[in-house]
Amino acid sequence: MENIILIFVCLIIGFLLQKIKDFPSNSHQVLNQFVIYISLPALALFYIPKIQISSDLLYSLAVPWVGFVLSFLFFSILGKKLGWSKKLIGCLVLTGGLGNTAFVGFPVIEALYGKQGLETAIIIDQPGTFVVLATLGVLVASYYSRGEASASMIVKKILLFPPFIGFVIAALFNVFQYDFVEELQSVFQKLGSTVTPIALIAVGLQLTFERKSKHWGFLTLGLAFKLFLTPAIFYFVYIIILGKTGLIMDVSIMEAAMAPMITASILASTYGLKPKLSSMMIGFGIPISFLTLAFWYWILQTF
Template sequence: MDNLILLISCFVLGILLRRAGRMPENTPAVLNSFVINVSLPALTLLTLHQLHPQAALLYAALMAWLLFGLGAAFFYVMGKRLGLPGKTVGALMLTGGLGNTSFVGLPMIEAYYGHQALGIGIIADQLGSFLVLATLGLLVAGYYTAERPSIGAIAKKILLFPPFMALLAAVALMPVAFPPWLESVLHRLGGTLAPLALLSVGYQLRLGHLAGNSRNLALGLVFKLVIGPALLLLLFAGVLGARGEVLRVTLFEAAMAPMITGAIVALEHDLDPPLVGLMLGVGIPLSFLTLPVWWYLLRGF
């Protein structure tokens, strides 16, 4: 409960600080940069180094790939049926098909499942969401704007991404015991992720352009917060018979709000910016209401 109160407090503080004009406009960029380059790599190195490999972790790694594939198919079909512009379909794929598995996901996992479950979330984020965005996500963005990212550029983006470098280091150093002082330093640096990430998310919250976008917004959020995770629950638990904490945390990650970085890619490619802003501005606060429901439902698995 303490962790959840902290997250909500930081989210609200971000909103209030922006409204009060007490911090510079580039505050989110600075906070995001610290989280990406310091907090998340430290947390990745610490938690994955302590994680015990198990076959069930494949569910976490595959979740984002399956979710994005389902989302792309869903939004493509619905786009054809509703006559949506290509850029709107692309925006929905990049926001409704990708979950916020790091900035919101990791703090929420810690709040609902405890610190020991963060390793599962990091696997879902780094081997799932991040790689999907860096490959399929860029291809989708390029398809709807007639741009074609090169394989070399994609590979460079992946290999030089600090949290991914930390993931590789954590796996390589698994046989080596970390000294207590290093674990303490990594723990303190990693502990900055939750408050800074939620402060940044709150600071960036924008609500507007609802007129004329309500149908597309509902389409995107209903898939992201309800249909997508429900389909994965049916596949993993119903068809494959999976059970346990890895399944619960993986599906909890699948139910996260739209991914901020995916939205940034959509905005950079001018894919329906008003809708992208709404997917984040409405989706993130709404997920604070839907995630407890998913947590409750997943207790039986």
């Protein structure tokens, strides 16, 4: 419960800091860079060496990867047909394709399904959502942030993306079944724990409530895709078509229904992909998702 409270407290703090004239106007940019250069690599170095993936969890691991591809196809095709700007398409691909499978996902899944459900959620988040962010996420952000970015430039951005570097190091430790000494693990855990409060304050600093904003329609479409269409697709494929049932499938669908990923918004903002809209996707998406998650939990328990 304290994690949920922290979400709203940090958003409110960031929003109120906008009203302080002496507070630097570029503060959100500094906070975004701290998350990308420090918090996210530390998170990878702490969690990934400990992960054990079995064949039973491949369906879960597919959720963030397939979900991101679906988001890319949906918004890129729709955006081209409707004449959207590349920055708008990139923003919606990132925030509609990556879910908050960790900070919102972990406490929700643990509360509903216990420790066993949490183990599945960690698989979805770390080698799933986190790695998608560090690879495909950076690829999309690089391409849509400017004109025709060259392949070499995009590859360079991915390879030099701090969370990706952290992931590669952590993955090598995992492959060779090593982990860092306990003192370093503690340091990584504490640095990684700064992701949510800092990222949410940065989101709050950019969050605006403009009645006549041109973003309301895109916000509605983005959240409808993330909170309803994405989990509906996985429910249809996994449960209706393949006939899969059980805890792993339930957790997978619930994680597919999570609100947009906080750090996806940070990535979109850092690359100049409609920062206001990306912040709105988080600011409105998280509270709304508690209602839609209740709906999906009811569906899974009833049918």
